[in-house]
Amino acid sequence: MEEVQIKSLGCMTIAVALVMTGAATASPPPHPPYVELWNQNSNFGGSVNSQNYESAMEQYDSAAADDFTIPAGQKWFISEVDVAGAYVNGSGPASSVIVGFFGTKNGLPHKVPQNDHDYFTLNCTDNAGSFKCVLPTGSLNKPVVRLNAGTWWVSVVANCNSQTCGTWNWTTITSVTGYQAVWENETGGYDIIECYRWAPLPTCFGGSPADLAFTLIGFSKPD
Numbered sequence: 001m002e003e004v005q006i007k008s009l010g011c012m013t014i015a016v017a018l019v020m021t022g023a024a025t026a027s028p029p030p031h032p033p034y035v036e037l038w039n040q041n042s043n044f045g046g047s048v049n050s051q052n053y054e055s056a057m058e059q060y061d062s063a064a065a066d067d068f069t070i071p072a073g074q075k076w077f078i079s080e081v082d083v084a085g086a087y088v089n090g091s092g093p094a095s096s097v098i099v100g101f102f103g104t105k106n107g108l109p110h111k112v113p114q115n116d117h118d119y120f121t122l123n124c125t126d127n128a129g130s131f132k133c134v135l136p137t138g139s140l141n142k143p144v145v146r147l148n149a150g151t152w153w154v155s156v157v158a159n160c161n162s163q164t165c166g167t168w169n170w171t172t173i174t175s176v177t178g179y180q181a182v183w184e185n186e187t188g189g190y191d192i193i194e195c196y197r198w199a200p201l202p203t204c205f206g207g208s209p210a211d212l213a214f215t216l217i218g219f220s221k222p223d
Contacts, residue, residue, distance in 0.1 A: 031142050032108060032219040034079055038068045039215045040173060041084055046210070048183055052098070054161045058134040059189030064170050064189035065102065065109050065155035065198070068214040070147055073223055078145040079135055080217035083156050083170060086129040090166015094158035097124045097135050100146060102153040107179050108198045116202040121159075129168060131156065148223055151178060154214060172201065172210040181212045 004199035050064035070076050072217050100119045102109035111118060124133040133156070138144040172181065180200040188196055195204040202209055 005112075031077070031140070032221070034217050034219055035222060037076055037078065037216045037218050038089060040066075040175070040177060040211060041082070041213045041215050043173045043175045044084065044213060045172040045174040046203070046207075047086065047088075047171050048181075048212075049167060050155070050157050050170045050183075051168045052159045056162065057162055057189075059187045060185070061187050062183060062185045062190070063100075063155050063157050064183045064201075064212060065100075065153045066214065067104065067109075067151050067153045067178045068216060069151050069178055070149045070220075072149045074149055074220045075223040076145075076147050076216075076218055077143045078147065078216050078218040079137070079143040081132075081133045081135065081154060081156065082131065082215040082217065084130050084213035085156075085158075085170045087160075087165070088167040088169055090160075090162070090164070092129060092160065092165050092168070093126045094124075094131075094160045094168055096118055096121050096159045096163055097131055097133055097202075098149050098157040098159065099135065100155040100157075101147070102155065104151045104153065104179075108182060109155065119139075143218055145218075148163060153182075154216070156214070171213040173208060173213050174208070176209045176211050180209045 006099045048064050049062050052061050075091055080220045098121050126133040136144050160168045182198040182200055183195055183204050184198045185195055192204050
């Protein structure tokens, strides 16, 4: 739209053209409602440490992970990871929480090459050690974690100083879906050689096979 404004300056008349620009842009299409994509927050058992400690205790840094499966023909957009856990020898809170996603190789977590969204350091809602972690969104306000059909792993690690926060343990469950939950202590402080790299929980600690308590929120679309 163009509007012409006439101004008089003494004996001269000047025509000033005002060009209206910047037409309204269309709103992005709404995404489907967020729903529970995966839920294994039941049949609680024990717990396992999954934590980044302060530098003086970094040899005890550890991580736990569990798998989930996206059905054939679907693509999942994951917006939130909720986990059941608790603080031991302290009451928290964790300064932040690291949520990571992995592919699968030989039944264990495997880093996906050239994946820009492996790890997220988040300020999660903390309910006495149970976390509600909202993941970032990208274009069109859709979650940046977009995974195709197959078996994937999620890892949750609390950044928790033992002097001020205590110890954070991820709750285990007694039922197993897919692969058993796994654990690793790369820095070797626990001196469990078999678990310097990912290994099933019974390999590290004995006992029965177990999984970890977590829920995935988001939406799915046909792939």
